[in-house]
Amino acid sequence: MSFAEACRAGSARDWDAAVNHPFVDQLLDGTLPDDRLRHYLVQDYQFCDAFVILLGAAVATAPGLGERLRFARVLGAFAADEDDYFTRSFDELGVPPGERAAPELARPTREFDALMREAAGSRSYPVVLAVLLVAEWLYGDWAARGRDRDLAALAPRHRDWIRLHDNPDYNAWVDWLRAEFDNATAAADAEPAAQAFARAVRLERAFFDDALIARTA
Numbered sequence: 072m073s074f075a076e077a078c079r080a081g082s083a084r085d086w087d088a089a090v091n092h093p094f095v096d097q098l099l100d101g102t103l104p105d106d107r108l109r110h111y112l113v114q115d116y117q118f119c120d121a122f123v124i125l126l127g128a129a130v131a132t133a134p135g136l137g138e139r140l141r142f143a144r145v146l147g148a149f150a151a152d153e154d155d156y157f158t159r160s161f162d163e164l165g166v167p168p169g170e171r172a173a174p175e176l177a178r179p180t181r182e183f184d185a186l187m188r189e190a191a192g193s194r195s196y197p198v199v200l201a202v203l204l205v206a207e208w209l210y211g212d213w214a215a216r217g218r219d220r221d222l223a224a225l226a227p228r229h230r231d232w233i234r235l236h237d238n239p240d241y242n243a244w245v246d247w248l249r250a251e252f253d254n255a256t257a258a259a260d261a262e263p264a265a266q267a268f269a270r271a272v273r274l275e276r277a278f279f280d281d282a283l284i285a286r287t288a
């Protein structure tokens with residue numbers, strides 16, 4: 072078992088709970104109420120802010136030009152496609168500018184933000200990779216559940232969020248990140264990376280929990 076697989080196995084309860092979360096079930100079924108999607112996307116747009124910082128830290132701490140360019144390309148694609156998705160969905164859901172830019176943060180959002188900023192500040196490539204890998208791999212895992220569904224029947228704000236996290240480019244990026252994580256942790260003290268990995272998985276689960284239980288603003 073690779074180190075990445077061992078980390079995932081060590082967090083299997085939280086990982087599986089997140090991948091099979093009722094939020095994901097409802098998203099895949101097209102039954103997710105708009106007020107829940109709205110809450111989730113408003114919080115996730117704040118997640119994206121620190122995620123861009125984390126990708127920037129990956130650019131800065133990667134061992135060489137090849138890896139640096141890989142992160143830089145993903146950063147560019149993220150800044151375009153993902154931001155377009157948010158803008159379109161916020162328009163459809165009638166989210167006002169203030170709530171897009173500076174909403175009240177839910178607790179898992181604050182904690183995830185803190186974890187990503189800490190990881191970026193650590194300037195440790197394995198720790199940066201651990202948090203990036205969880206965010207991308209876990210999202211790839213739940214989105215892959217859509218493969219045996221008729222996604223064409225879904226509203227674009229549901230369908231596009233699933234497809235952003237399950238397409239050939241995205242899947243190749245997750246595979247690459249996983250291999251990079253295995254390499255980087257083989258060459259360094261892996262314990263801080265393993266801890267960051269476990270913390271990130273807990274927060275992914277909490278992030279979905281919050282999306283379903285939080286009160287509508």
Ligand SMILES: Cc1ncc(CO)c(N)n1
Pocket residue numbers: 115118122206207210275278
């Ligand atoms: C909370 C969360 N985790 C992971 C992703 C995918 O990077 C996302 N958009 N939001």
